Amino acid sequence: MTPFVFCTVQYESGDWDSAPSVPANIIDSVARYTSIDVAPTGAIAPLASRDLLRFPLAYLTGHLPVRFAAAERAMLRTYLERGGLLFVDDHNHDIDGQFHKSCIAELAAVTGAPLTPIPNSDPLYRAFFVFEDGAPNTSHELNGWGDNLVHPSLFGWRRNGRLGVIYSNKDYSSEWNYHPDNKRFLAVDNTRFGVNLVVYALTR
């Protein structure tokens, strides 16, 4: 059986590699809490490349404005049509920021529909750990950084009833961007929602 490989999306505009420790941290959590066969290192797939189709879960983040090339847009459309799940996180946690505005527009151009809030009752929040109040808040939201908002929900786009895009303003990219060994200093592991993301992608 093919092990799960965590994939980060590389796109031409912006800074796609702004959170380099997130993959290792999520891989560590998946291996720590589940018996899922997970590859020890992540992969990087260019958005315009067919290599992306080898990874049905992909993670995209950044601070800077996003403008997809035509080939990137076409490949992302193919990826989503075939059942891929793209997790996008705004590294600025700022709904007035350039990444948010430009990325939302690009995603709408690809999917043909705006993103809609994911309700707290969605299976995403019960895929492994239970988050009764929906997506967990990050320390960056609670400290008032960025847009000084606690974002009530994630946003998504569905195809055939399944989430194809999950979009976050919560800045999990900052929250999870640390070496996995440092989890021992946390009372509650803040990457648990990352496990839910992976389990949801592998089972729904």
Next chain:
Amino acid sequence: MRSPGSRVAVEWTLRGIAVIALLLAWRESDRMADDVPQTRRVAGRDVRSAALGALRDAVHVVTDTALDDTTRALLVARRAAGGSVRWSGTIPATLATIDARPGPARMVTLAVAAASGDVLTVRDSIGRIDSVAVASPSSALIMSAPVGAVSVRIAPAPARADTVPTSAPLTTAARTVAQTLRVRMRDITPPRGVVVLARPGWEGKFVAAALEEAGWRVDVRFPLRPDTATVQGAPRRLDPSRVSVIVALDSTAAPLIGPITTFVRAGGGLVLGGEALGHPAFGILRPGVLGPRREPTTLVIDSAAPRRALPLLPVRRLTSNAVALERDQRDIALSARRFEGGRVVAVGVHDSWRWRMSGPAGSVDAHRRWWSDVVSAAHGEINPRGAPRVESFDAPLVSMIAALGPAERGPLGVSGDGPRPATPWRWIAVAITALLLEWATRRLRGAR
């Protein structure tokens, strides 16, 4: 100069010749009337009356559409009774077949071979389902579950004022006759649910997704760690009354071998794929002996043989009650067997999710159909027992050739009666000539 006596003898001879010639002419005309048939070229409504006409007449039917069942039967009976029946004309090879699609939605596919623009009207026992124009010479119409008898009517496209026909119709009646296919659908037992047992992974996820997209109700169980699993539905209730097929994709199904075997014995279906196919626990259920795992010979998933780029665990020697459903070169990629009351399907193809994600355009649909067909094969109630039974079949060209043989070539056209039979004019001419000679010789010798 002959003597008057000899001239009288000549005159008597000529009279005799005239009488004999008249007798021969009368006899020949009588024989012609009795023995030589006339050929009647008929079309349209005249065909049936010609079929019922005197047997001695040959009937040549000129038509560009199939005759109705009764007329065709009359012509066949006429030929069987010794009558001559031929036909000519250009009949389009219109054809319609109907077939149940495997899967839970009870869809049927109506395949039509007809001229572009022909109007297709489909009805079932409840009423008219749809009426569409045929887009291309070979078209398919997919319908949701029809009820009872399905009637398909193929009518020629209505003539447009701005079009010039390439060939003149033979008769108005012939061009307006539509073809009809009637099929009685068997009551199909709606399939129950499918249970997918697999580890969390892309294969289990996309197999479950494909089956759900195809309309199956899918229960899944993905164990996430020894005491936790992602569950959808009630995958542990392996009861044939609520579950049609179990799809086991890896060793996580092995602990359930007891209930699974009971389920199959009771009439359930089992699909063994991935690691489950090679797991020792399922040895008693496998359709044959496994060969060594074969790695793909190519990494490119193309549309011609998309599964060739995937790893394969082939079945080499089938058990006596197993059949190969799909081969890849010399290896059996898909096989099935009956196990007491149920069926087991072995899927040798591994990592089929790569086909869906990385294959050519249309791979999502192809992957979905393929997995739905696999589950249908294990379900065993739709195909082939659920296939609709053709009640009457009226493919025009085929039915005409089957009944009357191939059409004759040659110019078409309706000429009423055929060529005139030979008449005894030559004997009449001989008689007239003889009488003229007799009259001349009698006058030349002065007699009246």
